[in-house]
Amino acid sequence: MSANPVLTDTLALTCRDVTVSYGDKTAVAGVDLDLYAGEWLAVLGPNGAGKSTLLHTIAGLGKHTGTVTMPDGRAPSATDIAVMPQNPLLPEGMSVVEYVLLGRTAHLGWLARESQRDHRIVDSVLHRLGLADFAQREVVGLSGGEAQRVVVARSLAQQTSILALDEPTSALDLGHQVQVLELVDDLRRRDGLTVLAAMHDLTTAARFADRLLLMRHGKVVAIGSPEEVLQPEILSDVYETPLTVRKLDGEYVVLPAPRSARHPEDRPAGLP
Amino acid sequence: MTQQRDLDQAATKATSPVGSGSLALPELSATGSFRLRKRVVAICVTVLIAVILLSAASGAAGLPVAGVARSMLNLIPGVDLATSLDSRAEAVLFQIRLPRTILGVLVGAALGMAGASFQGVFRNPLADPYLLGVSAGAGFGAVLALGFGLDVGWGPVSAVPAAAFIGAVVAVMASVLVARGSWTSPATLLLSGVAVAALFSAAQTYALQKLDETRAREVLSWLFGRLATSGWEQVLLLLPYVIVCGGLLIMLRRHLDVMRLGDDEARALGLNPARSRFLIITAATLLTAAAVAVSGLIAFVGLVVPHLVRLLTSHSYRVIVPLSALVGGSFMALVDIGARTVVAPAELPVGIITAFVGAPFFALVLRRSRRGA
Numbered sequence: 001m002s003a004n005p006v007l008t009d010t011l012a013l014t015c016r017d018v019t020v021s022y023g024d025k026t027a028v029a030g031v032d033l034d035l036y037a038g039e040w041l042a043v044l045g046p047n048g049a050g051k052s053t054l055l056h057t058i059a060g061l062g063k064h065t066g067t068v069t070m071p072d073g074r075a076p077s078a079t080d081i082a083v084m085p086q087n088p089l090l091p092e093g094m095s096v097v098e099y100v101l102l103g104r105t106a107h108l109g110w111l112a113r114e115s116q117r118d119h120r121i122v123d124s125v126l127h128r129l130g131l132a133d134f135a136q137r138e139v140v141g142l143s144g145g146e147a148q149r150v151v152v153a154r155s156l157a158q159q160t161s162i163l164a165l166d167e168p169t170s171a172l173d174l175g176h177q178v179q180v181l182e183l184v185d186d187l188r189r190r191d192g193l194t195v196l197a198a199m200h201d202l203t204t205a206a207r208f209a210d211r212l213l214l215m216r217h218g219k220v221v222a223i224g225s226p227e228e229v230l231q232p233e234i235l236s237d238v239y240e241t242p243l244t245v246r247k248l249d250g251e252y253v254v255l256p257a258p259r260s261a262r263h264p265e266d267r268p269a270g271l272p
Numbered sequence: 273m274t275q276q277r278d279l280d281q282a283a284t285k286a287t288s289p290v291g292s293g294s295l296a297l298p299e300l301s302a303t304g305s306f307r308l309r310k311r312v313v314a315i316c317v318t319v320l321i322a323v324i325l326l327s328a329a330s331g332a333a334g335l336p337v338a339g340v341a342r343s344m345l346n347l348i349p350g351v352d353l354a355t356s357l358d359s360r361a362e363a364v365l366f367q368i369r370l371p372r373t374i375l376g377v378l379v380g381a382a383l384g385m386a387g388a389s390f391q392g393v394f395r396n397p398l399a400d401p402y403l404l405g406v407s408a409g410a411g412f413g414a415v416l417a418l419g420f421g422l423d424v425g426w427g428p429v430s431a432v433p434a435a436a437f438i439g440a441v442v443a444v445m446a447s448v449l450v451a452r453g454s455w456t457s458p459a460t461l462l463l464s465g466v467a468v469a470a471l472f473s474a475a476q477t478y479a480l481q482k483l484d485e486t487r488a489r490e491v492l493s494w495l496f497g498r499l500a501t502s503g504w505e506q507v508l509l510l511l512p513y514v515i516v517c518g519g520l521l522i523m524l525r526r527h528l529d530v531m532r533l534g535d536d537e538a539r540a541l542g543l544n545p546a547r548s549r550f551l552i553i554t555a556a557t558l559l560t561a562a563a564v565a566v567s568g569l570i571a572f573v574g575l576v577v578p579h580l581v582r583l584l585t586s587h588s589y590r591v592i593v594p595l596s597a598l599v600g601g602s603f604m605a606l607v608d609i610g611a612r613t614v615v616a617p618a619e620l621p622v623g624i625i626t627a628f629v630g631a632p633f634f635a636l637v638l639r640r641s642r643r644g645a
Contacts (some may be wrong), residue, residue, distance in 0.1 A: 051606070061536070061539050061540060061610045077542065078539075078540060078541055079542065080541030082540070083537075083540035085536070085537055085540070088533075089532075089533050089537060091533065091587065092587055093305055093453075093582075093586065093587025093588070094305065094529075094587065094588070095305060096533070098305060098306050098529075100534065101306070102529065102530055102541060103541065105530050105541040105542045105543050106541060106542025106543075109525075111523045111524070113526065114554040130392075158541070158542075168310060233303070
């Protein structure tokens with residue numbers, strides 16, 4: 001396991017034979033996965049590969065067969081995994097501090113109200129993420145980057161050991177994408193969080209994740225370090241298009257193969 | 273588990289920010305739209321009391337407001353004020369005016385809370401308490417009761433309210449069954465509510481056609497909504513529902529704020545939206561059915577009052593649900609004064625006035641708030 005750059009060998013979560021079906025369509029087919037405490041595992045794959053479904057199933061948000069268990073044997077709940085949604089719904093008239101306070105939901109009794117402690121946790125999270133000046137702003141008026149930061153704050157207020165990111169940055173421009181991911185990475189390192197992230201961009205995934213999990217048609221095609229998974233042959237096969245992998249300053253960059261390298265019949269007619 | 277504990281510690285540690293030593297952080301969460309401000313509640317309660325006094329004082333035999341207030345204060349044990357009301361006036365006050373006023377307040381509070389809750393669970397600003405077929409079901413039940421000559425009544429419960437209540441509950445249950453109990457899909461529930469309501473309306477119209485003119489007139493006056501009382505009977509019928517179901521809606525109102533994020537996110541945050549929706553719809557339905565049973569179909573209150581509260585105070589259901597009870601009660605009692613006095617000695621159906629008064633008022637508030645935004 002020396003090639004495996006997992007930070008610890010403590011398990012954070014275990015999946016065995018997890019299968020999700022809608023009618024006769026199988027979205028996730030028999031996935032086995034060990035998630036280690038403190039690692040960033042990126043779930044990759046083309047559209048419809050089952051990334052999001054796997055993520056939500058692990059977070060306990062969908063019907064499935066097989067088992068998902070925390071180290072103590074329980075199924076995970078909202079106090080174990082915080083999900084950062086792809087397109088967060090920002091309600092009208094709700095302030096940032098109130099939105100973040102909703103992250104405390106899982107810690108509240110059924111009829112209970114937020115205690116002083118809940119408010120204190122929210123306050124500290126907002127200060128930590130530099131959102132104190134935003135506290136009373138309405139979430140509706142926030143820019144995409146600010147909103148995603150607020151969603152990170154909400155997830156932190158949830159005080160879980162695992163953060164699940166569902167393509168959290170697909171609506172952001174490149175600069176904000178990197179900012180949000182760096183924020184999450186920073187929090188992971190400081191708080192010892194475990195990050196499970198469905199990601200679209202292979203290069204970004206390779207940069208942030210310790211391990212990559214490549215899916216196709218609901219099955220795991222490859223799992224391992226970026227070096228192990230980012231093989232041009234595997235990727236080209238999974239994404240059904242020729243891809244090349246370059247190493248730039250020690251980091252992996254995945255690119256579409258040069259057009260000259262593709263089959264001539266792929267070229268638009270009339271071009272040299 | 274140790275990790276959870278570490279996290280807890282980390283969060284607590286972060287309360288004292290790096291570099292600022294023991295300096296306390298400014299509190300951020302002390303204000304906001306979630307907060308039900310005491311001042312606002314005090315204003316609403318004051319308005320409600322004023323409206324109750326005004327309503328109890330106005331009518332065919334005008335009573336002095338001061339006398340009404342003193343006589344009412346005398347109900348409190350240990351209070352004994354000199355009142356200007358003679359015993360006949362007190363009888364009018366306690367046996368006629370007050371029961372009707374309080375009934376109006378309870379009906380308004382019930383419809384206000386139910387409307388706010390329905391708007392919350394359906395995430396739809398157009399939702400009102402009659403959405404899942406309560407009105408059509410109650411109407412059909414009432415028509416059947418009157419049509420079969422069951423309007424004689426037995427014991428404390430007369431047939432029309434009982435039939436209306438049962439009709440309302442049956443209609444909502446039918447809506448839920450048509451939607452296959454899909455508490456996870458508000459849109460499906462809403463559409464099946466529309467279908468069931470249409471069906472019950474058709475049945476109601478058909479049955480109405482079969483009635484003779486006197487009975488049909490009686491049914492129509494019930495359908496328009498009226499606050500007719502005989503002593504405290506109707507108040508006592510409705511009061512338990514307002515306390516139990518209304519109390520539950522107020523206790524669960526925090527859930528409605530979580531559900532504003534959508535079902536998926538609510539579940540990810542640890543709320544079971546289907547269960548909350550089931551409980552809230554059940555409570556709101558029983559509350560609405562009880563209100564409709566004693567007062568008929570009073571239009572517009574359940575839709576307008578929550579909006580009014582939202583436009584004037586906050587978008588949070590923690591604020592909207594309880595304030596809708598207070599504002600709904602005031603609104604209803606106020607409108608009823610008009611219903612009793614505008615064409616005195618005759619009476620207008622109060623449901624017509626709620627729409628007449630409520631619609632323009634609502635339009636005005638909407639325009640003002642849009643301009644301000």
